[in-house]
Amino acid sequence: MRYFIEFAYKGSNYHGWQYQPNASSVQETLTQALSLMLREPIELTGAGRTDTGVHARQMFAHFDSEVPFVFPDLIKKLNAYLPKDIAVWDIYTVAPDAHARFDATKRTYEYHIHRRKDAFECHNSWLFPHSLDIDRMNDACKLLLNHTDFECFSKLHTDVKTFFCKLTHAEWTSHGDRWIFTISADRFLRNMVRAIVGTLIDVGTGKTSLTDLEQILASKNRSKAGFSVPAHGLYLTEVHYPYIPFRAR
Template structure:
């Protein structure tokens, strides 16, 4: 039977989600605990990958196992064995062909910026001390919705078949003591969100004009976009699925 697991993690001590040789990842740690408690090898297939140091408020993965008699008890035991920076929120049965990655139709990320030096936020936000023009940053962000090819924001030498992404939302908001950039799309390229944020911060700092965003996107040249901001400020916050995927309990 196939199950979806919803979970979160603080990414500081991990080399991203996906298993890699000679580096500790969230997938590796979770698969080891799942396999130990379920007493057989468990392979988790995630909704996507996050880079080293990136966090997830909501990540989803699927795995196959015989019927779980008590999911609440399994969640309790998994959380007891997992390290403090990984937490399971839910496990639920889905149809046998449901896929955590390929069936996801929307993903949302947030990027957190602070402008006052805060020792308690240094590991979870990006500190920008110079004043930012929030209105200009939002006008520049809205331009992203007019385009589909974002090769200019993709990590160089990435093996992808297409650079097309459908961005549905891109906006900055002040939330308490933070500036939070929220972006939603059907898919994202490697390093894309951090490159987008770096480019928008250049606009906010007055280093680039709002219209420069169009030139950067049309150029398809990563070298013309802004620098990638640090991973520590990036959060995967939501993975959405069509109703038939999550409501069909196979």
């Protein structure tokens, strides 16, 4: 039987989702817990990769098992065993060929910025105590939605076959002393969101114009785009599948 497991994690203590040699990862931690509870070797395939320090409010992975189990009981045992920064939400029975990565139709990320030093947000949001022109940044977001090739925002030397992504939403919102950037697409390239945020920060500070942004996108050159913002402000917040009812977490 194939199952999807839905979970969340705070990425501060992990070197990303994917297995890393000599480093702790979410994939390794959750795989060990599932293997122990089901008393058989389990392999987990995630909906995507998150980098060191990145958080996930909603993440999925699939695994195969022939061991019978009661969903609520297994979820309760997993949450009791797992560290406090990983929480299992649900488990779903899916078709044998269902794939957590390739079947996802939409992913949404948020990037959180706070403008004043906050002792409680230092690992959950990025401190940027400078002025930003949010209207100008949202004009840049509209420009991004007109494009599909985002090679200029991709980490160099990746093994992807295409740099095309279909963006469906990109927007900055202000919440008092906080700014939140939300972006949705069918897929994302490695480091893409953090590079986009850094480039939009340059737009918001006046360093980069909208004409410059068009030229950056046309260049397909990562060195032309802005800096990558720190990982600890980034959250994977939604993953959608056609056969799983979406529930906001």
